[in-house]
Amino acid sequence: DSGVTQTPKHLITATGQRVTLRCSPRSGDLSVYWYQQSLDQGLQFLIQYYNGEERAKGNILERFSAQQFPDLHSELNLSSLELGDSALYFCASSPQGGDNYGYTFGSGTRLTVV
């Protein structure tokens, strides 16, 4: 157990729908990162939050949004889902917002869009 908790582990939904993925960071970590892992794109950085504020943005689609709450948990919202959104979505956390700590990853949410 890495200490980063992601729910749900699996999600199957239809095209056009909206889903919410949840992440609880490791205790004491202030930064949360979201990554998408697919066979064709590999691990793609989506977005980072630090202590409730958006810190960095990557290849995140406009249909996707995220937030970090006062208790530091984070949610990734995916809307108007397409078949191509099927992927593993990872959350990771780190103590601060810098790049030098390395991240602790959760076990991921596998999203299947049918």
Add this chain to the structure above:
Amino acid sequence: AQSVTQPDIHITVSEGASLELRCNYSYGATPYLFWYVQSPGQGLQLLLKYFSGDTLVQGIKGFEAEFKRSQSSFNLRKPSVHWSDAAEYFCAVGGKGKLTFGQGTILTVHP
């Protein structure tokens, strides 16, 4: 922009043999470099990291990596591979608020 290249998509070794996984990075400043391992259906686990200082870094599970600035490389090594090392390995470079990962190398271990 930062980037990472792992030239080998798939490597097969025999149990007990030595292992070297290659990683080349592109980054404008002193890089923060990492190696992660991912077992099937699992998240990524940090093996080791380099920030500065000694260019040979030791990690968990008997892995080590050597930073070579002149070659922009950060290759992962293990002297004797165990069957439980079969997994996918990712090299990453840190900068500008994110880690950028390579495409990964799948390691298969033959008995």
